[in-house]
Amino acid sequence: MSSRQRLEIWKRIETIGDIAVIGIPFDVSPQDLVPFAEQIMKDNPHVKSVWGRLRGTEGDYRLSHYVHLLGDKRSETIYRENGASFFLDFTKVFFSQTLSYEHNRIPSMVRKGEVVINMFSGYGPFSILSLLKGAGKVYSIDLNPFAYYYTLVNLELNKAYGVIPILGDAFKKIYRLEEADRIICPLPERDEEAFEVAKQKVKGKGNSFIHLFARIQVKKGEDPRKVAMQKFKGEFARIVRSVKPGLYHVVVDIRV
CATH class of the missing domain: 3.30.300.110 (Met-10+ protein-like domains)
Known part of the structure; x- marks a missing residue:
C-alpha cells in the first residue's frame, strides 16, 4: 500500500x-x-x-x-453531538458525521415556539436539536422503522417531548399535518419533489423557511452554491459534501 x-x-x-x-x-x-x-x-x-x-x-x-x-x-452506540445524545445503530439508519455542522446550524435558526416539520428525520438529530433550540413542536417523519424506534429512544434520552415521531412516507404523511414555520428536507436525491411538497405545507408570508438538501450537478468552473440558489431561489447555500467530480450535495435556505 x-x-x-x-x-x-x-x-x-x-x-x-x-x-x-x-x-x-x-x-x-x-x-x-x-x-x-x-x-x-x-x-x-x-x-x-x-x-x-x-x-x-x-x-x-x-x-x-x-x-x-x-x-x-x-454497531449500536451512543453518539454525542451538539450537546445532545443519540442512541443508534449505524448499520440500520442513515448516519453521516458530515452533517454535524448542519445539525447545529439549522436548529440554531429556529425561533421560540416554531412548528417544525422534518421530512426525512432518521434517528432524530435535526428534530431533537430543533426542539432543544426552542421549537414548540417538531413533526419527525421517516419511512425506516428502525429510525422511528431510535427517535423514540432519543427523545427520551434528551427529554425532547415536543418531538412527535411519525412512521411512514413523508411525501404522504406531511399532508395530514398542520402548516409549519420551518421544514427540513435532508434528502438530496429527491430534492425537487421535496421542495414542491414542502412549499404546500409551509406557512409562508416571508417569515418561514425551507431547508432543502439538493443534488447539484455543475460544469467546470461553476459554483454549486450559486447554481443551487438560482435553481431554488434561496437566500443562502452551503456545500455539504462532494459526491464525485462535478456532483455536490448542497443545503439551501429558502425563505417562503
Missing part, C-alpha cells in the same frame, strides 16, 4: 461513540484495513469496535454497507 493510500485512509476515520469507522477506498480491500483497526484500538482505549464502510448508500433507507474489522461485533 502506498503512502498516499495510507494517508487517505487515516483521513477517512470517524468515531461514533465508542466505535470507529474507516471509510474504505475503492482500491483497498477490507482485510487491508485490519492493521489500521489494530492501531486505532491501541491508541484509543475507549474504542471497543472498528468497522469499515464502503462508499455510497443504497435502498429507500439510504444505508451504507459496513464490514466488521476488529473488536466487539456491535
Whole structure:
C-alpha cells in the first residue's frame, strides 16, 4: 500500500461513540484495513469496535454497507453531538458525521415556539436539536422503522417531548399535518419533489423557511452554491459534501 493510500485512509476515520469507522477506498480491500483497526484500538482505549464502510448508500433507507474489522461485533452506540445524545445503530439508519455542522446550524435558526416539520428525520438529530433550540413542536417523519424506534429512544434520552415521531412516507404523511414555520428536507436525491411538497405545507408570508438538501450537478468552473440558489431561489447555500467530480450535495435556505 502506498503512502498516499495510507494517508487517505487515516483521513477517512470517524468515531461514533465508542466505535470507529474507516471509510474504505475503492482500491483497498477490507482485510487491508485490519492493521489500521489494530492501531486505532491501541491508541484509543475507549474504542471497543472498528468497522469499515464502503462508499455510497443504497435502498429507500439510504444505508451504507459496513464490514466488521476488529473488536466487539456491535454497531449500536451512543453518539454525542451538539450537546445532545443519540442512541443508534449505524448499520440500520442513515448516519453521516458530515452533517454535524448542519445539525447545529439549522436548529440554531429556529425561533421560540416554531412548528417544525422534518421530512426525512432518521434517528432524530435535526428534530431533537430543533426542539432543544426552542421549537414548540417538531413533526419527525421517516419511512425506516428502525429510525422511528431510535427517535423514540432519543427523545427520551434528551427529554425532547415536543418531538412527535411519525412512521411512514413523508411525501404522504406531511399532508395530514398542520402548516409549519420551518421544514427540513435532508434528502438530496429527491430534492425537487421535496421542495414542491414542502412549499404546500409551509406557512409562508416571508417569515418561514425551507431547508432543502439538493443534488447539484455543475460544469467546470461553476459554483454549486450559486447554481443551487438560482435553481431554488434561496437566500443562502452551503456545500455539504462532494459526491464525485462535478456532483455536490448542497443545503439551501429558502425563505417562503
